[in-house]
Amino acid sequence: MNETLTTTPFGRRSLSLGMLAANMVARECPTEAVVHKWKIFNAICEAKAALGASDRALAVLNALLSFHPETVLTGEGDLIVFPSNVQLALRAHGMPPATLRRHLAVLVNCGLVIRRDSPNGKRYARKGQGGEIETAFGFDLTPLVARAQEIEQLADTARQERRALLLLRERVTLYRREIAKMIAVGLEEGVPGDWNGLHATYRGLVQRIPRLPTKSELEPVALELTFLMDEIRNALEFHLNSRNPGANESQFERHIQNSNPESLTESELAFEEAKGKVQSAREPQGPVYSMGPQRAATDAPPPLGAERRVTLREQDPTDQVVPMKGYPLGMVLDACPDIIDYAKGGIASWRDLIAAAELVRKILGISPSAWEDAQVAMGPEAAGVVIAAMLQKAATINSAGGYLRNLTEKARGGQFSIGPMLMALLRTKRRVGKVRA
Known part of the structure; x- marks a missing residue:
């Protein structure tokens, strides 16, 4: 075959640098190179995105290959096919x-x-x-042989990316199932938390997934689904731990048992003690008496208006406030870490948290009456948690005293729970951590 054929196209078609580059690759093709035409065609189909070829263009290439009589393409063979447009179509x-x-x-x-x-x-x-072809004009298939190694590498990369995308889609599917069912069990079991907000966040992430996502589009969604799944799982695990505290002293300090079921509960005694501290400015307390039907005229009424038998017991000054049901102390400190700075020896118990909240409420400008009303309406532990949460987001609160009184009124009407407040702070903390990361 004549090797002096030109590469300039006929008619109005212009010559491009890409055409010259392809011609250079074809000229440098080693004569010993051997390629199976259908295997290289399959590799081109897998690497079509990297090569820039479309499905219809590959159909035309398949037709061109069918006009070459040999199955094996070699670097020294005649690789020009010259079908008419009618036959090619x-x-x-x-x-x-x-x-x-x-x-x-x-x-x-x-x-x-x-x-x-x-x-x-x-x-x-x-x-x-002799009947042998001396000169042919048509389409030269030599680049398929010259670029065979490059095309195989592109095909291998495409296969790896396709597998990675498949695994990523499977992972996202598992995360979606996990999150949806954990939110459902949280709502059904009445687990404290902002489940409607979590579900809205979940739906927002799902709506960001396109119908045919790419790996770059799916990776950030999968990462955010991972954080959301961990957040929901932690909330459920906190709830399980709070329901089964047992006698775990490392989690809840001392485990106080009371053999008298009709005596005041430890939380009521702790509340009375906290209330007495507010009224008497930390004056020494004497024996604590529980109220019964024959109480003295000078005795105060029982905490919840219930009539009880007369019992007498000394209040141990080392008694600890019992944990608040549903919200472990570790969860509170994780959501509101700033209050730890206001505790002299750190916060190891609910009593330490309440003492730190007493100091913080003065710093925030909350009056003693507002603080006392909050303890009466919410309980001393919940009121301490509210103060810790207010400190954590103090920059967004204009009037701390008015904010606390508003929450106190909602608590009196049974319209306030600290669960959504804690979950919102935990979400904000995670979001800030992701931004920093």
């Missing part, structure tokens, strides 16, 4: 002529084939006296 499943020409141009621009145009633009072959 038939083997391309009846593709219209205009569409055929457009996709032939795509193959040329991708560097998969090279145009070897004749002087008049026709495709044909000229044979010698």
